[in-house]
Amino acid sequence: MERKEFIRKFAIVTLMPSLFVAACTDGNKKQKKSAGKTKTYTCPMHPQIVQDKPGTCPICGMDLVPFEKNAAEAALNLNESQRALANITTMAVGLNGFNAFKQLNGRLVVNPEGTEYISSRVAGRLERLYVRQTGEQISKGQPLYKIYSEQLVTLQEEYLLAMVQSAQFPNDQTFVQLLKSSKQKLSLYGQSESQIRQLGTSKKTDPYITYTSPGNGMVAELSVTEGQYVSEGSPIMRLEGYQSLWVEADMYPSEVGSIKDGQSLKVVIPGWEDQPQMMTVRFINPELNSGSQVIQLRGSIPNPNHQWQPGLQANVFVPSGSKGDVMSLPVDAVIRDGKGTHVWIEKSKGKFEPQMVKIGMESFDAVEIKEGLKTGDQVVITGAYLLYSEYILKKGKNPMAGMKM
Template structure:
């Protein structure tokens, strides 16, 4: 009996480790499953992390799953993805960088290209050939037709003077009267052809059609058909836009002098900076402010820009030589710092924290974080930023900081 009891105890002792290991494996399964639980984040706000699908409480976007155990700090894209995202790179090197100070400006109509059309004779506007503003006018184009009783009287006076000269050709007094009458008609914008036609027809014509003295755009109409106007009364105003003023406000301490060359960036045409010479600086401060005003002119081919459009004036202030520079769009800034993307190998990109220095409208100095010869992403960097958050569920800047440390 005791022998059987002894054998049973030995069997129990030998089976105990196997039972314990099996129990450990059973209890380990839920833990492993819990570790494999999906994690979700917002592509725009990586600080939002949860273990179930939903929407971002900040922007409302759908949360996307990501692998939080993925410790790789780089992104790998194939050729089609690189082409679709328009990702291009450049090898950074040392060069020169000019600094600029930006002034807010605006485009304005050049008064030298503005013409006020006024009536040369008093009378009634019989026909107005341009009846709305914004219409382009060519030089010599008919603008309006006017009926003038005063012009008819002057024509009759001239016909009488011509008849007297013909009857008394040797009378100097009549010749002087004819010359004076002709001069009056010329002052009323009667051409030599009009006067010759009057003499040949011997008929008074009180209607005069006035052409445009120059081309431009009708900016203002001051009369309507049937309206009486006085001599010198405004009919319309034409503005030429093929050359525009550029005006900007500046403080007296800002060093700008007439004759200085500056750059002008028109809103929407940032890739086509214009060179402008400062022609005038108002010596008096503007009313109610401590600002002065500078002015220059730029050409406006094909009337691509309009008066009132915003423009920025870039004043050169300093320059640096032998510095590392990148295009402004290659540098990504957020509340946590500044970083760029570098291509480590074909199709493999990773973030890199950088420090910046002097900057102008299209380039920025890199003072730390990069070396000459690094291959840096210059277009598509923001798409890499979004793709990193989408796949990794983390801020690239935080990942870059951890990687560099």
């Protein structure tokens, strides 16, 4: 028994160092394996924020997202479904002509040529207003107001008396001339031909006269109230027509030399980019606006169906130069950030890589590429910003990090 006990204790003492070493080795392997699975987190908007645990970005407060810390490949790989979902399209770049434009900030304003100022033709009391609010659309011939005027009654009596005398003495040119003169007075005081004809038929004076609209427009201002006494020439209302609108744009004094009176410029209304209009410059203000130190130019554009209202923003594009045999891309294909300017190139099917470029002249829809691309490169023209965001989410860094032109 003593011999067996001795052998058992001796075996335990002999094997214990081996078991300890094995346990330490397994523990190190598990620790390394666990360390290898540790995730790294970054901010989608600020890739410089990197930490080894979930949290929020200290700059913008967004939730941090995991990314592969060791993902050093510069390319993004997308399958067909991902490409269709992101609306990724490409084009082969080449050389062509390029026209550059400067954009001027403008606005639509009322064209005074379509404005009607309606004033009282005679002195009297406004018995009834048929239009009681601004913003109401008025058609030509529509009743606007009814007025009581003793002055009109006197003129009507003169006309009826002249009619009687002219009928009694048809060969006397004096009475004929008096009839024409009294009729003309009624016309000058705003009586229509039908109203004068009705007066001659009824042979009765009427102190209540209704005045109608001389044209089409919208009521922009109402200056009187019902029951008010007005004098001859007192303002009643203002009608504005929107068949055409003025475009007023601001430019700096250094830009005046590039624009001439009578020049045609392209105008785009935000929200109606598919309906550009051509404007002819009609006026360039010879003096600076005291508050902003800019010069104002003006032109007019048609306004079919009154689809645009005064006050809308308008972008005016002025030609600033042209070149031949220039490599250009749509504006949306070029990504600009603090690191520089870059585009995305499809190197092979479904494999996209960023490429830094140097840009030159720009227009409202295209930009000149001076360096960074060669003829035939397949450049992403739609969905480039989605690739940019996806790269930051997956790689945790800016696509331009480490790149130099």
